[in-house]
Amino acid sequence: MSSSRSSASVGSTYTRKLYFDPRADQADTGGYWITDHELRQKLANLIDTEEKIKNASVYSNPLSSWQMTNIWLYHAFVVIETNDWWWSIEKNMESITIQRSKNLESVRDMYQRKKRTTGWTPLTKIRKNETTGGGNTTIKELINYIWRKDCLNDVYHLLDENCQKFAAMVFDRIKSPYNDQVYFDEAADQPRFSASSCYMSVDKVFSEVQRLSASETFTKLEIYKVPISSWNIPDFFVPVFLLPLFLIITVPIAAPIVAAISALGYSTAKKSELFSHYLFVVFETNEGTYWSFERLPTRFTIQRARNKDILLKECQRISRGTWLSKANLEKLNVAVRHQNMNAVLEFIWKKDKLVMFYMPAGLCSQIALRIYDQFKGK
Template identity: 50%
Template sequence: MSRSRSTGGDYTCQLYFDPRADESGTGGYWITDEELRQKLANLIDANEKIQKASVYSNPLHSWQLTNAKSYHEFLIMKTNNWWWSIEKNSECITIQRSKKLESVRDMYQRKKRTTGFGPLTKIRKNETTKDGNITINELINYFWRTDILNKDYHVVNANCKDFAAMVFNRIKSFECRVYFDEAADQHDNDNIADSTSGFHMTVDKALDEVRRCGGSEPFTKNLECYTLRLPFRQYFYSQLCATEGTYWSLEGTLFIHRAKNKDVLLNECQRHPRCTSLKDSKMVVSFLWNDMNKVMEYFCKNQKNKNGIFLNVVDINVISSLYNKSKRKSRRETVDV
């Protein structure tokens, strides 16, 4: 649904994706925020790693003599098999993919980009990353998680240059804030490959890893929440969810564990013994989510820190409120009986 802006444009809150911009007879897809992760996942290779990214610019008007003040900015990205462009204007966000650089650098939605008079108004490369650190799919997760599609376009405060800078900085630098262990109860002496050991990653990669490891399997037991008081009056929080034969834990601000042995999750963290077991601090609440994917999506989409840190992986106030509400309901039902 279009939303009129004082800038004179109608921003659609949608993404336009052209997967084969170098082929005639093919077209693009219009994608909403709700469709973003699922629909794009079916159209791209989730493992396409960004090797480098460059910021480009071109003039807004054909009569310009220079790019100095009035210009449009967009990104060109190189992966193993494709060239990509990504940009934002007053209509939408556009992603194009092609085997040929020219099809995304020199074209926008199958039309030639604007150039002006003389060499100073050609399409120009401004800066380039030394290397890439994330995949295209992780970048899409970041867009979804930070609600990029629903953020308005504004010619001064949220324009193409701001968008290009945001995406460029995300590709250029990131912090591995999340620790993920897909087999926390399997150690080296179990002849398990090193790849199953826990390691740190971005929150956007963690979304994909959880999904890969069976995050869509439905929970079979109620959510268990654990609290542990640490020195200096700090508190440690952990939640434990169970699917058929598998347990998941999210805790603190950084750690996600998966195991078939529940006791390992209660007694170990990052494959090291805890100073105190969590067993004595158990609190059971009703389901908030149906599966681990939904848990991850809830915290990723609702957390407020734009760097992607799980500041409140378990919000103890929310959990306590749900638990107390559940107890009050249980007491009322007992009285009614």
């Protein structure tokens, strides 16, 4: 039922599903109900998810036809223009709805094949409130963003999780697509003209990893250790005189991560060592490829190569250090079956449960330990 073709129902019980109408401008077609688990793959099968967004606008209409104005009480939704389609996306008390059409009117003026509510005064018409360009954001990246923010599972709430908040979140993601950059190098052992092309948004990383790891599964995982003193990666570090103030701000955010690591049972010696050494994870796959995953103070770095040594010697194509500070194997294990890098991304970014803007160097290794514990064979 969740992915079957059907007409949308009307009700006030939140379903935790997305309703997608691929041809809202054709009367003889219906839509699809899609669950959170199905979201990314199902939509990828139904549409060209690589379409780039040209423009996006926030629209509003009154909640009731009896309103004199929709300045304070209104439903908000986003209309998107790509090269070939018009789209609308919105959330209400029943579900999240995405509509697609060849003409603007079928998504701007209609909701699930019915006219949107308007009033009888000039102040209660459907109104465009704000517009932005789409940059290089694709439909697939936007879907990835909605999925990892767990929007389908956030039950509609009149004050906290309402249509206006959802529309603002979607619009802001399109307006500011590079606020959560990751360094991703899909061929770290091959020549590259410019390393700058490796920086991309989390949502683009999801798309690239899904493409590359479709047939790959992990067979083994390892943790490697290098001294923090050998860290040659340019990054943002807090000056010593500002550290107390910075910790006041960041410790409450980092506390759940630190507590989770403590629960893993590492000895006091091991815990203290985390602040002098740096740990990162290397995965081996059934296809003979290797992935490294590591957290730097201001970003995540993901690298893929067929030559494992390059992942041990370099990070972001910069040497990790000299022969005196080479990467040393700390732990190894078989990997849990039927998992790949997509699962690691989900573990880190679904609900952003292990994400914070800045992480002190001494705490970065804890991400590696969490990943190792999650994906090692039992």
